[in-house]
Amino acid sequence: MDSATSQIACLTPDDLETPPLSLSQLAWRRFKRHKPAIFGLVVLTLLVLYALVGSLIVSEKYANFNDTSLRLLAPSAAHPFGTDSIGRDVLARTIYGGQISLLIGLTAVVVETLLGILVGALAGYYGGIVDSLLMRITEAMLNIPEIFLLIVMAKYFGGKIPELDIFGRTLSGSVVVIVLIIGLTSWMYLARIVRAQFLSLKENEFVLAARATGTSDLSIIFLHILPNSIAPIVVSATLGVANAILSEAYISFLGLGVQPPTATWGNMLDGANNYIESAPWLWFFPGFLILLTVLSINFLGDGLRDALDPRSRTV
Amino acid sequence: MTYLLEVTDLRTRFHTPEGVVYAVNGISFHVGEGETLAVVGESGCGKSVSMLSVLQLIPVPPGEIAGGMALYREQDLLKKTESEMEAIRGQEISMIFQDPMTSLNPVLTIGRQISESLRVHKGMDQKAADAQTVELMELVGISDPAHRLGDYPHQFSGGMRQRVMIAMALSCSPKILIADEPTTALDVTIQAQIVELVTKIRQQIGMAVIWITHDLGVVAAIADRVMVMYAGFIVEEASVNALYENPRHPYTSALLGALPRVDHRRDRRLKSIPGAPPSLLVEPHGCPFTARCEYVIDRCKTENPPLTPVGKNQHNIACWVDINSGVLRCT
Numbered sequence A: 001m002d003s004a005t006s007q008i009a010c011l012t013p014d015d016l017e018t019p020p021l022s023l024s025q026l027a028w029r030r031f032k033r034h035k036p037a038i039f040g041l042v043v044l045t046l047l048v049l050y051a052l053v054g055s056l057i058v059s060e061k062y063a064n065f066n067d068t069s070l071r072l073l074a075p076s077a078a079h080p081f082g083t084d085s086i087g088r089d090v091l092a093r094t095i096y097g098g099q100i101s102l103l104i105g106l107t108a109v110v111v112e113t114l115l116g117i118l119v120g121a122l123a124g125y126y127g128g129i130v131d132s133l134l135m136r137i138t139e140a141m142l143n144i145p146e147i148f149l150l151i152v153m154a155k156y157f158g159g160k161i162p163e164l165d166i167f168g169r170t171l172s173g174s175v176v177v178i179v180l181i182i183g184l185t186s187w188m189y190l191a192r193i194v195r196a197q198f199l200s201l202k203e204n205e206f207v208l209a210a211r212a213t214g215t216s217d218l219s220i221i222f223l224h225i226l227p228n229s230i231a232p233i234v235v236s237a238t239l240g241v242a243n244a245i246l247s248e249a250y251i252s253f254l255g256l257g258v259q260p261p262t263a264t265w266g267n268m269l270d271g272a273n274n275y276i277e278s279a280p281w282l283w284f285f286p287g288f289l290i291l292l293t294v295l296s297i298n299f300l301g302d303g304l305r306d307a308l309d310p311r312s313r314t315v
Numbered sequence B: 001m002t003y004l005l006e007v008t009d010l011r012t013r014f015h016t017p018e019g020v021v022y023a024v025n026g027i028s029f030h031v032g033e034g035e036t037l038a039v040v041g042e043s044g045c046g047k048s049v050s051m052l053s054v055l056q057l058i059p060v061p062p063g064e065i066a067g068g069m070a071l072y073r074e075q076d077l078l079k080k081t082e083s084e085m086e087a088i089r090g091q092e093i094s095m096i097f098q099d100p101m102t103s104l105n106p107v108l109t110i111g112r113q114i115s116e117s118l119r120v121h122k123g124m125d126q127k128a129a130d131a132q133t134v135e136l137m138e139l140v141g142i143s144d145p146a147h148r149l150g151d152y153p154h155q156f157s158g159g160m161r162q163r164v165m166i167a168m169a170l171s172c173s174p175k176i177l178i179a180d181e182p183t184t185a186l187d188v189t190i191q192a193q194i195v196e197l198v199t200k201i202r203q204q205i206g207m208a209v210i211w212i213t214h215d216l217g218v219v220a221a222i223a224d225r226v227m228v229m230y231a232g233f234i235v236e237e238a239s240v241n242a243l244y245e246n247p248r249h250p251y252t253s254a255l256l257g258a259l260p261r262v263d264h265r266r267d268r269r270l271k272s273i274p275g276a277p278p279s280l281l282v283e284p285h286g287c288p289f290t291a292r293c294e295y296v297i298d299r300c301k302t303e304n305p306p307l308t309p310v311g312k313n314q315h316n317i318a319c320w321v322d323i324n325s326g327v328l329r330c331t
Helices: A004-009 A021-031 A035-057 A060-064 A090-126 A128-143 A147-157 A174-201 A207-210 A216-251 A266-271 A281-308 B047-054 B084-086 B110-123 B127-138 B158-170 B188-204 B215-221 B239-244 B250-257 B298-302
Strands: A164-166 A169-171 B007-017 B018-030 B036-040 B063-072 B093-096 B177-182 B207-215 B225-230 B234-239
Touching: A021 A035, A021 A281, A035 A090, A035 A281, A060 A090, A090 A128, A090 A174, A090 A216, A147 A216, A147 B177, A164 B127, A174 A216, A174 B127, A207 A216, A207 B036, A207 B093, A207 B158, A216 A266, A216 A281, A216 B110, B007 B047, B007 B250, B036 B047, B036 B215, B047 B063, B047 B177, B047 B207, B063 B239, B093 B158, B110 B127, B110 B158, B127 B158, B158 B188, B177 B188, B188 B207, B188 B215, B207 B215, B207 B298, B215 B239, B225 B250, B234 B239, B234 B250
Parallel strands: B036 B207, B036 B225, B093 B177, B177 B207
Antiparallel strands: A164 A169, B007 B018, B007 B063, B225 B234
16 A cells, blocks of 8 residues: 555656557557458468468469369379369479469559549539539449450550559550550549539538638649548448459459460459369469459548547547 | 738628529638627628638538638638648638537547547647546636547537537637638527627637527627628628617617517517518619618618718728618718
């Protein structure tokens, strides 16, 4: 008892004061408590490592090397994931395909997010005729089935861009085309979310207060209102990565996406449907990797939403 | 003598689905250098709208500034473009708002919000702006300002946030501060602190203050001159002493009569003005106070009295009747 009171008495004000946590520290704290998000982060990191470190071990040439005498081999020590219908090693192709799929997912989301924010912010902030015009375009885009848009655009733009080198890899130009068309066909939902956010946020008094101190429209839009809607945007963007990977898988599955020999998880599934029962390793490994990626990204997005809101009360 | 701000025949309307709202109907007023003008009136009488109109902060559409002039240093603010106004707002004329809980951006740090206008108007870099911000926060009485720069609004109490708002508004030493009911959302002791703070700073940097309120007690404490508004019109304008000692407009007189007084018996009911203000959806004709006025005459119903001097000392009222004597005023 005595020692306890004396200890309390010993505390100087400096000791009592906990150092204030910065916003990022608070966000990290909240993020850490979100178990699925941590799971997502870990799995996603492992997947990225798988695609990057794997490429140091096996060469791309090996991934694209085909020997029809080795076609449709079941998983074995030499080919842990088996071989495909023209004798390529599935393990090596999932590694190189992973790079492309993840790259497409991330870059397509950048395109999508930029477009969505721009359209949504302008429509929501200015309202009136700007809003009507932009939203009618958005609705028109939404009314056309996405898969149809993807197919038509892939068909139309496909093959028009020459091959290019990124990070020492030669990619068929179709990668860029796919990134652009996925971005161009998926910004509408985000635009609507951002618009809705802006419609309600711009009525806030802090917007009037910012205008009253002489802040320009552009900095109100991008520096005052946008940071307030970061949570739904981040969530939508993370889900967008998953969607972009899936979209790429659709069109590649239909043979309109990234052209072989460049592998993606999506185009590895192309043709696997003929061997669903006879060679299940053809679809299982790329399919499982897509599933794992999409799932962990969704968990991650969920955790980020909770973590990024500074008004969130949970510490 | 020219005034710092001289508003003439300002008219503001809103085009709503229900019809046109006549929010401000030709008001004229002026503010001198370093003067404190209080604008009083009940909710919806056009106090805030008229000040927002002067700064062109009315949302257009549905709002519309249908006429008038607002001369600030011989330049008409109502004719300025948006980008010209951006240079005026915050730098020459600042405004603080009613609710400090919602007037600060919840996701930006206090430091960033206060330093924003320093960076926008004065082109300071972040470091210089931060140093100035610390000084401003000290000026408005926030303790340990250097450590609180990185704090977010939710870490501040209501009174502290209003101090932050004031620091924001004062950052570029404006010539006029428009305070739109800055104490309404605060409790009484904090109200007193804020009133004291604004008065102190006003004397220090010599700016003019336009204080919008419906708290007549605050008005008596701080204002030089008072302007009473009703249904989008100015009905009386006088120095603060003249207005309280001798209100000359029936509305002002009824308003002051409705104030609770310390020396009244406690079980006495508070007096109120019978009726309600007229609908602003009808184009005004005649005096807007006609329906509730105890001095009403026939002329009130058809003709709106202009704001004219009564007695001496720049005491102006808009009424056909002299309520002290009950006789008609000659016009």
